[in-house]
Amino acid sequence: MIITMALLCAVILLTAYFWWGFKVLPGEKWQIVASVPSSRMEQGVWKGINFTWYGLLSANAYLVAVAVLLALMGAVGVPPLGTAILAAAMLCCCVPASRLVARIVEKKTDTFTVGGAVFVGILITPFVITLVNRIAGEALAFHIPVMPAYAAIAIAYAFGEGLGRLACISFGCCYGKPLTSSSELLRRLFAGRGFVFSGSTKKIAYAGGLEAIEVIPIQAVTAVFYTVCGLVAAGMFLSSHPVGAFLLATIATQGWRSFSETLRADYRGEGKISAYQIMGIAGVVYAVAAAWFLASEPTVTPDLTAGLRSLWSPALILFLQGIWVMIFLYTGRSTVTGATLSFHVHRDRI
Numbered sequence: 001m002i003i004t005m006a007l008l009c010a011v012i013l014l015t016a017y018f019w020w021g022f023k024v025l026p027g028e029k030w031q032i033v034a035s036v037p038s039s040r041m042e043q044g045v046w047k048g049i050n051f052t053w054y055g056l057l058s059a060n061a062y063l064v065a066v067a068v069l070l071a072l073m074g075a076v077g078v079p080p081l082g083t084a085i086l087a088a089a090m091l092c093c094c095v096p097a098s099r100l101v102a103r104i105v106e107k108k109t110d111t112f113t114v115g116g117a118v119f120v121g122i123l124i125t126p127f128v129i130t131l132v133n134r135i136a137g138e139a140l141a142f143h144i145p146v147m148p149a150y151a152a153i154a155i156a157y158a159f160g161e162g163l164g165r166l167a168c169i170s171f172g173c174c175y176g177k178p179l180t181s182s183s184e185l186l187r188r189l190f191a192g193r194g195f196v197f198s199g200s201t202k203k204i205a206y207a208g209g210l211e212a213i214e215v216i217p218i219q220a221v222t223a224v225f226y227t228v229c230g231l232v233a234a235g236m237f238l239s240s241h242p243v244g245a246f247l248l249a250t251i252a253t254q255g256w257r258s259f260s261e262t263l264r265a266d267y268r269g270e271g272k273i274s275a276y277q278i279m280g281i282a283g284v285v286y287a288v289a290a291a292w293f294l295a296s297e298p299t300v301t302p303d304l305t306a307g308l309r310s311l312w313s314p315a316l317i318l319f320l321q322g323i324w325v326m327i328f329l330y331t332g333r334s335t336v337t338g339a340t341l342s343f344h345v346h347r348d349r350i
Helices: 002-024 053-075 080-106 114-140 146-171 184-190 218-238 242-263 275-294 304-311 314-332
Strands: 032-042 045-052 339-342
Touching (some): 002 146, 002 218, 002 304, 032 053, 053 218, 080 314, 114 275
16 A cells, blocks of 8 residues: 555656646746856956756756665665665766766767766666675675665666656757657647747757757656656565566666657767667666576565655755755756856845
């Protein structure tokens, strides 16, 4: 009963969040959340640093992903400290990888790629878990079961990546093809339901020249698909099927990542098949092989109540807040937009 209620609450919250995001985020005013003066240019005029909704929404996505990971890991008996150490280790590898892979593939120094970060994460997860068990686990007397942890990370990623698509809508990146140049089927399917972005500082405008043109809402489709997969996989995980949950979450998300690029118009590197599509396919193959080798591990019966209870800790709440702030500052400080700020006094209010 508790599993059904938790998943139902998640559906309600996700529906409301997506309804708001799909409706308002393509608008011009939903790119910059704040501008902070950094250096003075002349009397009353300052150069500013922009902090974006991309960063805020990305931080929200990371927060949810880590909270889901903590709850699922707590459900199989892993203490919050062990999960926090594992999450921190994964973030230390994957967050920098999001910029490094984009630099290698797209030859850009001021952008991020979740696809590249996820590919790195899929490859290193079993080794990071083993390393955490041998170092921190032995010192602090905890053990992280590899297959359930791998599944929990895959499920957390599905939620985080799904919610993270809202950040892409705000920034206008990862945009779909124009409906006018799409197939008849896609035009019928998305006519009147596509995204129309406004604002010259959105990526779809300055990189794609598609401002005010209806495009396939690929970010929205991905957001819904990933979170639905995450919900189904979470149900499987909590029903003691970690291998199935891992394979569903990984194959669905990475398979869709590879296919969905055929519906996108943004630059994804040279060649008909992008490096990110190759990474997605390779990630699926790697995941199947990993599941084959790790499937023999003894299954732990999850207890969702214990997992949710483990979240209610001042130290853990502060840890989650710290992750939110770190991600917001790392991804939210815009390096591709600038601001000129002017300040004045309201004489009639003196």
